[in-house]
Amino acid sequence: MTPPPASRSRGSDPADAPVGERIDDVDLADEMQGSFLEYAYSVIYSRALPDARDGLKPVQRRILYMMSEMGLRPDRGHVKSARVVGEVMGKLHPHGDSAIYDALVRLSQDFTLRVPLIDGHGNFGSLDDGPAAARYTEARxxxxxxxxxxxxxxxxVDFVPNYDNQLTQPSVLPAAFPNLLVNGASGIAVGxxxxxxPHNLIEVAAAARHLLDDPSASLDELMAYVPGPDLPTGGTIIGLEGIREAYATGRGSFKTRAKVSIEPITARKTGIVITELPYLVGPEKVIEKIKDGVQSKKLAGISDVTDLTDRRNGLRLVIGIKTGFSPEAVLEQLYRYTPLEDGFSINAVALVDGTPQTLGLKELLQVYLDHRIQVVTRRSxxxxxxxxxxxxxxxxxxxxILDIDEVIQVIRTSDDADTARTRLMEVFDLSQLQSEYILELRLRRLTKFSRIELETERDQLRAEIAELETLLADPARVRGVVGDELEATADRFGTPRRTLLTEASASIAAPRSRGAAPVSLEIADAPCRVLVSTTGRAVRVELPEGATIVTPARRSKHDALLGAVDSTTRGELVAITSRGRFVRFTPVDLPSVPANSVQLAAGAKLRDYLGLTDAKERVLAIVDPASTVPLALGTREGTVKRVAPGGWPARPDGDVIALKAGDEVIGAAPADEAAELVxxxxxxxxxxxxxxxxxxQGLAAGGMAGIKLGAGARAVFFGAVDPATAEVLTVSSSTQTIAGADPGRGKLSAFEQFPGKGRATGGVRCHAFLKGEDVLQLAWVGTAPLAVGADGSARTLPASGAKRDASGTLLDSPLGSVGTPIA
Structure with missing residues (x-):
C-alpha cells in the first residue's frame, strides 16, 4: 500500500510526489541562520535602536506622526490614550498595543526624558509605580x-509605505533639536x-552651532559646551573621565549621586535630607535598600527614614542619624550600599543610514547637523x-487684468473651454496653467484694488524667490539658517542645568573579603584652599605639605578671583550672599584641581553647589567661620556692618545682617582694624x-550708616582694601542704554589720589561723566585688577595712572566682573 504524501521523507525522489506538491531539501543550519538574521535585522532596524538623526525608535516616530495627523496639538484638548494607541497600531505599527502605550508613556515622563514630547493627563506612572491603563489616561x-x-x-524628508502599503509615513522626522542627545535612549536588540x-538642550545646541562654524572642532572644544549629561532628576555626577571616554569612543560610564544635605531635624538630632536621586532611581527603592542594609548590619547609625515627598515641595527623604554617629560617615555608608550612588553605562549605538554604529559626541552632532542641513535645503x-x-x-x-476686455471677448467668442484655453494661450502668449487659472477667475478679482494686490504679491514673490535662490546657492548660508533655527529652539525650550558635575571619586567599591580589616569610611581631611571666581565657579585645591599654587602661563576663562579661603577637605565654610544670608557648606564635593595648574574654568557653579534657588541671589564671599577677623558688609543703600567673629550658629543657613526692605548686600570681605572700608x-x-x-556687631544687627547717598544714587561697590597697593577701576555709561550693550568708558586710578573722610559722609568724585553719561555701571577697588566678560573671557583694562576725576577711555568690550589673579 502506498504511504500518504505527508509521510514521505525529504530525501525521496521529487518525481514520486503527487501532482501539485513540491518538496525542497533545505539545510537546517542555513534555514536557522537565515531566519535568525532576518529576525535580528528586523529587531535592530524596526524596533530597538533609534535613528541617529531624530533620536527616535520607529514606534516613537509613528506615535508623534500619528498624533500630529490627528491634530492633537498643544492648543487642542487631550484625547484618550487608547485612541492614539489604536490609530498607531491600526495604521502604522502592527505590534501589540502594550508596546505602543509603553512608548507613549515614556515620551511623557519628565523624570525619564530631559525634554518630554507628550503632554500626559492622568496617571502616567512614577519611578516606583507603573502608569494607569490606556483607557484611563489622556494625551496630546x-x-x-x-x-x-x-x-x-x-x-x-522621505515618506515610506506602511506595513500594508496603503498609507505612507515619514522615514525620519525633521527634528528641530538633537533629540538623541537631549533625551537619550535605551534599547536591547539582538547582539x-x-x-x-539625557543632556541639556542649551548646551547641546551650543556645541552643535560651534561644530557648524568649525567642522574641525576637537572633542575638548565641544566638551566646553557639553561638559556632561544633564539628568532629568538632577543629582550629581562624580568622576568625569568616563564621560570623556564615552564622548570620544561612544562607550563609557560614570557614577551619579543623590543631592543631599546634612541638616538639624530637631534641637538634638541631625538628619540627612535627600532632595534629588540618581537617574531612574525611585524613593521607595532607596527606602527598601536602607531597611535591608540596617537589618543585615551593613548600615549603622540610622534611626529612621521618613518620606516627606509631595507635589508642592518635590522629593524629600529624611534619614535620621543616631546620637554619637557622624552624619558624614553614615552618608558614605549609604553611598556604598544603597542606590544613593548609582552607575550609568553609556553605549551610544544608533542607526546611521540603516546601519548600527557606535558614535561619539562629535559624530552624533555631525549626523544630526547633516540631517538638518538636508532638511533646510529640501524645505527651501x-x-x-x-x-x-x-x-x-x-x-x-x-x-x-491689464487687457480684461479682450480676454472676455476671446472667452465669449469661443465654442468651449478647450477652445478658449487655446486662444488665450495664442493671443496673450500664456501657458496652459495660466490660461486655466484665468478661466477660473472670479469677477470680483477684476477690481483696481485686486490689481494692486497682485502687483504687491508679484514683487514680494520675486524678492522671496531671489532670497531662496541665494540661500540654496550658498552652503554657508544654509548652515547659518540651521544654526539660527537651532539657537531659537534652544532659547524657546531650553532650561537651566539640573545635574551638578564634579571630579569627586565614587564610593562604590568591590566588597571586602571575609576577615579583612575594616576600611575607614571617612574621607581624608587634608589641607586645601577653596577658590571662587567672580563668575561663580568654585574649585578645591589640594595643598599637601610644602605645596604652592602655580597658575598656568596662559589665562583661561573664569580666572578672575572673587575670594580664596584655606580650609580642609571636610572642613566647614560659610558663603555670604547678596540677600544678607550665610550658607554653610563643606568643600568635599567641589571639583579638585592640582596645585601646579589651577584653572577655575573646571570649577562647579557655586550657586548650584549651595542649592540657591533665588535667581537674583549671588555669592559675594566665602569665609572661615572659625576666623578671628571680623567680616565687613556693605549694602546698596549705604549701610555698613562688621560682624563680630566667633558668633556663627550651627544651623546650615541664616541671616548675617538685618536688611531693610528693598536693600541688598553688594560686598563682603574680612576687615581687621587696619583695613580701609570703601x-x-x-x-x-x-x-x-x-x-x-x-x-x-552680632548677626541680628542691621549695621550703621556707611555713606551718605545723593538723590537717586545707590552704592555699586563695597570692599575692604589695603590702601598702600589698591587701585580704583570705574566704568561710566548711560541709564538709557541696554545693559551689556554699551562697553562704557573706563579708567584705572591709584587709590592714594582719593582723600579719606569720616563714616556716613558723601565721599569725593571718582569719575567725570561726559555728555550722555549719567551712571557708573561698574566700580571695583583692590589690588591687581583682572576683568572678565559675562562669559568669563578675559577683558582688557585701560592703563593705570589716570586722574581720580578723569572721564576715562572707551573700552573694547563690556566688562562682566572684576577680581584678582589666582595666586
Whole structure:
C-alpha cells in the first residue's frame, strides 16, 4: 500500500510526489541562520535602536506622526490614550498595543526624558509605580514635539509605505533639536544594545552651532559646551573621565549621586535630607535598600527614614542619624550600599543610514547637523518651487487684468473651454496653467484694488524667490539658517542645568573579603584652599605639605578671583550672599584641581553647589567661620556692618545682617582694624574710612550708616582694601542704554589720589561723566585688577595712572566682573 504524501521523507525522489506538491531539501543550519538574521535585522532596524538623526525608535516616530495627523496639538484638548494607541497600531505599527502605550508613556515622563514630547493627563506612572491603563489616561503633543514634526508638509524628508502599503509615513522626522542627545535612549536588540544619557538642550545646541562654524572642532572644544549629561532628576555626577571616554569612543560610564544635605531635624538630632536621586532611581527603592542594609548590619547609625515627598515641595527623604554617629560617615555608608550612588553605562549605538554604529559626541552632532542641513535645503527647494508656481499664475492674472476686455471677448467668442484655453494661450502668449487659472477667475478679482494686490504679491514673490535662490546657492548660508533655527529652539525650550558635575571619586567599591580589616569610611581631611571666581565657579585645591599654587602661563576663562579661603577637605565654610544670608557648606564635593595648574574654568557653579534657588541671589564671599577677623558688609543703600567673629550658629543657613526692605548686600570681605572700608556710588562718589570706625556687631544687627547717598544714587561697590597697593577701576555709561550693550568708558586710578573722610559722609568724585553719561555701571577697588566678560573671557583694562576725576577711555568690550589673579 502506498504511504500518504505527508509521510514521505525529504530525501525521496521529487518525481514520486503527487501532482501539485513540491518538496525542497533545505539545510537546517542555513534555514536557522537565515531566519535568525532576518529576525535580528528586523529587531535592530524596526524596533530597538533609534535613528541617529531624530533620536527616535520607529514606534516613537509613528506615535508623534500619528498624533500630529490627528491634530492633537498643544492648543487642542487631550484625547484618550487608547485612541492614539489604536490609530498607531491600526495604521502604522502592527505590534501589540502594550508596546505602543509603553512608548507613549515614556515620551511623557519628565523624570525619564530631559525634554518630554507628550503632554500626559492622568496617571502616567512614577519611578516606583507603573502608569494607569490606556483607557484611563489622556494625551496630546507638547510644543517640543511640534518642533520635531514641523515642516513635514514641505517635502523635507522621505515618506515610506506602511506595513500594508496603503498609507505612507515619514522615514525620519525633521527634528528641530538633537533629540538623541537631549533625551537619550535605551534599547536591547539582538547582539547589541543602546543606552544613552539625557543632556541639556542649551548646551547641546551650543556645541552643535560651534561644530557648524568649525567642522574641525576637537572633542575638548565641544566638551566646553557639553561638559556632561544633564539628568532629568538632577543629582550629581562624580568622576568625569568616563564621560570623556564615552564622548570620544561612544562607550563609557560614570557614577551619579543623590543631592543631599546634612541638616538639624530637631534641637538634638541631625538628619540627612535627600532632595534629588540618581537617574531612574525611585524613593521607595532607596527606602527598601536602607531597611535591608540596617537589618543585615551593613548600615549603622540610622534611626529612621521618613518620606516627606509631595507635589508642592518635590522629593524629600529624611534619614535620621543616631546620637554619637557622624552624619558624614553614615552618608558614605549609604553611598556604598544603597542606590544613593548609582552607575550609568553609556553605549551610544544608533542607526546611521540603516546601519548600527557606535558614535561619539562629535559624530552624533555631525549626523544630526547633516540631517538638518538636508532638511533646510529640501524645505527651501520646496518653497522656491511653490513660489515660482505662484509667481507664474500671478503674472498671468496681471496680463489678463491689464487687457480684461479682450480676454472676455476671446472667452465669449469661443465654442468651449478647450477652445478658449487655446486662444488665450495664442493671443496673450500664456501657458496652459495660466490660461486655466484665468478661466477660473472670479469677477470680483477684476477690481483696481485686486490689481494692486497682485502687483504687491508679484514683487514680494520675486524678492522671496531671489532670497531662496541665494540661500540654496550658498552652503554657508544654509548652515547659518540651521544654526539660527537651532539657537531659537534652544532659547524657546531650553532650561537651566539640573545635574551638578564634579571630579569627586565614587564610593562604590568591590566588597571586602571575609576577615579583612575594616576600611575607614571617612574621607581624608587634608589641607586645601577653596577658590571662587567672580563668575561663580568654585574649585578645591589640594595643598599637601610644602605645596604652592602655580597658575598656568596662559589665562583661561573664569580666572578672575572673587575670594580664596584655606580650609580642609571636610572642613566647614560659610558663603555670604547678596540677600544678607550665610550658607554653610563643606568643600568635599567641589571639583579638585592640582596645585601646579589651577584653572577655575573646571570649577562647579557655586550657586548650584549651595542649592540657591533665588535667581537674583549671588555669592559675594566665602569665609572661615572659625576666623578671628571680623567680616565687613556693605549694602546698596549705604549701610555698613562688621560682624563680630566667633558668633556663627550651627544651623546650615541664616541671616548675617538685618536688611531693610528693598536693600541688598553688594560686598563682603574680612576687615581687621587696619583695613580701609570703601564705598563707590552710582553717581561717581568714592568714600573710604578706617574699619575701626565700625564696631563689630552680632548677626541680628542691621549695621550703621556707611555713606551718605545723593538723590537717586545707590552704592555699586563695597570692599575692604589695603590702601598702600589698591587701585580704583570705574566704568561710566548711560541709564538709557541696554545693559551689556554699551562697553562704557573706563579708567584705572591709584587709590592714594582719593582723600579719606569720616563714616556716613558723601565721599569725593571718582569719575567725570561726559555728555550722555549719567551712571557708573561698574566700580571695583583692590589690588591687581583682572576683568572678565559675562562669559568669563578675559577683558582688557585701560592703563593705570589716570586722574581720580578723569572721564576715562572707551573700552573694547563690556566688562562682566572684576577680581584678582589666582595666586
Amino acid at each position: 503633543l507638547r510644543a517640543e514635539a511640534m518642533a520635531m514634526v514641523d515642516d513635514l508638509d514641505e517635502d523635507v 547589541m544594545a543602546t543606552n544613552m544619557a 527647494s520646496y518653497r522656491l518651487a511653490r513660489r515660482r508656481e505662484r509667481l507664474h499664475l500671478v503674472e498671468g492674472l496681471l496680463v489678463a 564705598f563707590v556710588t552710582s553717581d561717581a562718589q568714592l568714600l573710604h574710612f578706617a574699619a575701626d570706625q565700625v564696631r563689630p
